[in-house]
Amino acid sequence: MSKVKRFILVCLVLSVVANGYAQEHQPVDTIKANEFIARAATLLKSNETDKSIQSAREGLTVSKKNFYLAGEARSNQLLGEAYAKKKDYSESLKAYLSALKAFELLKQDNRMINTYTAIGILYQQQQAYTQAIKYFEQALKKSDDRNSKMNELLLEDIAHSYIQLENYQQAIQYKTRLLNIYLEQKNTDKVIETYKELSSLCEVTRQYRLAQRYNTELASIYGKRNDLGGLSSAHNNLGFISKRNDDLKTSSEYFTKVVELVNEQPKNLSESDKAILYTNVGVAYTNLKQYTRAKESYTIALKIREHQKNETEIANVDNYIASNYYVSGNTSRALKAVNEAIKLGEANHAEEVLVTSYKILSLIHDKDNNPAKAQVYLEKHKALKDKLSKEAKERKEKMLQRQLLIEKNEEEIRTLLADQEREALESERKENQLKLQENEIKLKAKELAILKRDQELKAIEYKNQQLEKERTEQALTLAQQQLEAEKRNRELDMLAKAKELQEQKLKQKMLEEEKQKKTIQLLESDKKLKDEQLKNSYWISGLFVLVIGIIAVSLIQKRKANRLLQQQQTEIKEKNEALLQNMEELRAAQDILSEQNDQLEIQHQKITHSIRYAERIQRSVLPADSMMNKLFPEHFILYLPKDIVSGDFYWAAQKDKRRILAIVDCTGHGVPGAFMSIVGSNTLNELVNEKHVTEPAQILNQLHEGIRHKLSQVESQNHDGMDIGICSLDQHEDGSFRLMFAAAKQTLFVMRKGELLELDGDRKSIGGANAGDVRDFSTKELVLEKGDILYFTTDGFIDQNSPDRVRFNKKRLKSLIEEIYQQPIEVQRSNFENTLASHQQGAEQRDDITVIGVKL
Template identity: 25%
Template sequence: MQIIFYKHIDYFINQKKNYYIIIIVSLCYLFFGVEKSFSQNKIDSLLNEITKYSKEKIKNDTIPIQLLSDLSNEYLYSDPKKAEEYARKALVLAETQIKSSIKIPVLNCLGSSYEIRGQYDSAFIYFKEAYRLIKKTNNQTIQRAITLEKIGVLYRYKAEYDKATKYLLDALEIAQKLNAEKLQGNILNSIGNIFVERQKPQEALKYYEESLVFKKKTGNKRTISNSLGNIALIHQQLGNFDKSIKMFEEVLVIKKEIGDKEGESGAYFGLGQVYESQKKYKRALEEFKKAAKIDEELDYRYVLADDYRQIGRMYSKLGNHTLAIFYVEKAIEMAEEVNSNRVFLTVYSTLTEVYEAEKDYKNAFEAMRKSYQYNDSVFTEQTEKQITEINTKYETDKKEKENQLLLTQNKLQEQKLSTQKSLIIASVFFLFLFIGLAFVLNRQRMIKNKANILLKIKNIEIEQQKEEIEIKTEYANKLNKEIQSTLDIVNEQNKSITSSIKYAKRIQDAILPTQKEMKTILGNDFFVFYQPKDIVSGDFYFVEQIEKKLKNGQRETNIIICVADCTGHGVSGALMSMLGIESLNKIITQNIISPNLILENLHNQINEKLHQNDNQSQDGMDAIVLNFKKIDGKFVSVEYAGAMNPLYYSQLNQDIEEFKIIKATKKSLGGTIYSKQTESNTFKNHFISLLDENNQPIPTQFYLSSDGYQDQFGGKKGKKLMVKNFRNLLKEMASNSIQEQKENIETHFEEWKNGYEQVDDVVVMGIQIS
């Protein structure tokens, strides 16, 4: 039926005969071709319009255009392709009209049908054409505000936030003048969206709530539910997850009720984001897939890019890296079709996360580089704002100086007028007092000469001021350019350095033992509190396991654990830590398992690799090494040796908890700090039994630490924590569970800092043997 309708319309328009027949035929086919999804009230309304039009034979060519536009709007959210078809037919009819303004709402309908499918370049063409026609009238109409709002929304999709804000504020000003409450609600909602994408949720919430007030006045369920969905998203970002879920479910009910497929997809997507924030990744994956299914049916390419990106992230979180990369690459394809910098930024950021999770650092770095490229494109507004502020300040200063110059000129003009007035009075006076002519003329000449001298002086001063202003202005412009250029260089260098250090951190994290690896060796009875002062750390920890079978058939396991504190922190400390880990791996592969020999070999390797016998380098490290010995899976003993750092442990002896300290050897690893006093010292081994006289396990807690924790400044007086207080903390918490001990260590450190800056890298390891 619809195909026949379109053919009749095209035929009559091409023939240009009997235009009123076009209208009657168009409306008849329009009536029979409407979709079943329209409500009965809408069908009755269209039928009444057609009947009225046929009986009265109203010669008004705009009626079928309006009806076709109405049909386009009705289909906009349920079937945007259908909306495009009706809008195109309306545009064909509108082209035959004399008044070009009739095309404006039709062009907006056509642009909206492209916008909602993510085809923004096409949408721009129609919205811009509508705005061109509007500017010819120069009237502050509702269509002008609507068109400005639509262009502003498109600029937001393209992440051109400065242009988006300008168009939206212009639209809001017109809507306020016309008291258009529905449109004001839509515009405020769009401004809120900009703040969301700029990661300013509190500001966005203010605009969304103000938008909701206007939308509730109109009673439009679609727009009300849109605002509720946006507010739900903000609560998700602020951590109010239960409230966010409740609101999204309320939105979902409304969207299904009114048949808003686009809104239904958005509600599922929002629920997925909340469940992701709660780390319920399987549930989040289900919601994102529901959203994608709807958006695929509607061909919403812009939104599909986000759907596929989120599905990929969830598969990555769930450990399925193959599907994760597959969906993120689909998201990149969608991003290329819609050509949006914002979408490129989010998709490549997600791809970076996926490759990092897979430990594919090469591809992760490439994806991160691309995300930075689009990050620069999206967030250039701050630079524009700085330039605007500088220009505004400069123009203000210039205006003040010009005003001062004008005041000076006015004073001179007044003085000149006063002189002229005196001359006129003197001339009149001469007529009546001829006798005093000589005296008066001489007097006036003197006054005039004096005034001229003063005038010349003032003119010279004015010229000097003008030259001074020009010189200062030129200097200020040059200085501003130099400052901006320097700032650009510094910012770029800082960005590059920070990026490199962050990448170095990922490498450092990759070579440290993972929680999974440590649980495989130690079980669940351990904790590690590892907190670098900067991005990378000079403290490190090392865990390795060596197994061998004894001659008597028993299986012996040696678990080597090391906690070390390298000279310095940040990048220099991190390099030393990597040297230490590499050296330990080499020592262990040589089957050296005695702690004192491990320390001695590590000391020699540092001296050798840093050529310290030649250059007197003071780089080195302090360390603790433990060897937990197990026979057939049962802990039997521990050997300890320390370089500067002691061992703390708590052991239950006949139901009495005893807290003990074994002092370290006064000798650092590498460096020349203690070489004269301590180089002759040898690292001493200490033996601790983990079995009682009945060969039963003795519950024991071990604590290994760098000096960063005890050296931290804080408390009420801003002093160091000190060794004594650190030791008392360990003693007090020794009877707690291992998880409680970790929480005690972390909480006490943050409370002790009390706002003070962290002074050193920190690592504390606790191991529970029972």
């Protein structure tokens, strides 16, 4: 096929493909959908919920119509928020689940985190705490280290949900995680609040040592802040914990400390803090059996609460006073105080207060030897306690029932969404099938058009060949005619010259005849005039000599003219023969050249096909994408061979829990480099996967020996080899990583906590005829944290020239890494590729290029 024909056919095919692509990938009209979505968000902020729902649904409809997935996701998210405000939890959940699925497809992690959190809050509002925890934990897992504030809120929500489920041990775990965050942030208020919560949870679960530790920490913080109310509470708690552990001496010491705080109180202490302080001091005095002082402290606390008109707190203080009187033996005063507490408790429905009051009253009557009344109030105490316990149990049962109903509702919603999705997919499948059939018909029509055009092109080409043949024949005919015309012209010239010679001969003959006549006349005259002949004999002799000379000269000239004419005829004949031979040789040369071009084209196609097949073989040797994603979930690879196949390759493996990654630059590029890459990859597989060598420096030492042996470099004086960087990663239990790195003429760049480090390898290569059998490579080690990034690169990247022959160089590479390392890993790959293209600007690629980034 001629170059003209191939060019026209390629243009036609590209035109067909472009038209098909344009029809199948129409640009999505997002403007209208985004307008509805923006309006819905504004209305929701203004609490115009119904209007917001309407606008969000319109945005959803437009987005679905235009296959605008991001618009569908955002519309559903707004619908979820709006329905949640209306407390229509079922519709809200349906919208949130639809939004969540779309965000998963779009890989928008932040929006997924927000949606998981919103669903968790939705369940929390319905007291379905188990489901709430499920979604909060999914949000926390997705959030990771992206947003510390979001992590705090999620941990708080999870801990709160576990407390509501009375799963205090899990609550303690999440509160402990929160405590570590607040300690790191030095957020003292949050630290105090969390210590208090942990102390209460540990007391409930009878973990008194932990409770003691947390109260000790609280006491230390309160002391530094001069918070006497908090300090007294912490010391009281420590006193009671010591008492429970039968450490009465330590208990007494803590209660004494509480008493001493009264004299240290500042003048500006608030009334509520004073009430707490004096109540705690009263408790301390009671435990120290200083009942009078205890009464004085309770009395001060009581007056403060009466001044605040807080009847529930007044009843609480009355209970403390009654207890103090009871243990001191003054039952009449105790009776009066507890009756005051019961009166206020019943008036304010303070059942928690009344449970304590009835118990105290039962003990008082029992001490006064009035068992009947003691029994009455003991039964009241038990009844109220049972009532509170029953209510708590009923709440728990209702919570469980609600949980089951909600879980069932979620399953129904998920089933409904799945059915809707299946219906939509089936509808889309049918629509796509129709489109496919239409496209097949169009494609067949285009194929027929291409075939028809191909036939036309063949006809045109045949016609061109015929025209070319005719033009050649015409040129040959014209040349022949020109030769014949020139020959005729020469013959005419020769005839003219021959005629001229004949005329000259006739003239000469006539002259000779005339001369002969004159001679005869002279002879006759001679007879008559002998005397005159004698006198003129000298003149006659001279004249005769002159005539003979003229005749001789004429004959010589005639012979010269004949020889010249014959010579010219011979030259013309030779030139005609040479011209015909040249034209034959020219036609033969054109035929040979055309045949050689066809052979060269066929050979080029065969070579290109072979190299393409070699490329597939080489890529099959590289680690599979699934393997790389499993070993290094966050990574990118920029792999740009110079000549289809590459002398660069990368390699990865896992042995036990150790992950190993290598990047290799073999001698040369193209086919020779590709052969070396196969040898290198196979040798690495043998060393790591079969011989179980996993330490980087040892791998390089044995790789050097293996390459020299396989290439018989000592005998063959083969100098091929490779530059390689290889590292191993071991993850510790605390989440940190141990990195070991060894290299032959390569550098590893490490971005650790915002600082760019360079780990340089040894300045010696792998392999080579004069390298010796043994190498001793060194290993470098680093401890890395989650989020640190490793960058491997062969020298093709930094050695690439611009059109002005300026190298990219290592300094620019380091600047590029420092500029983009905080971006998502896949975006970093695009930045590497775009920066290289911007530097290259069409300049020829000098070498194979490979860059790998791995985020830990």
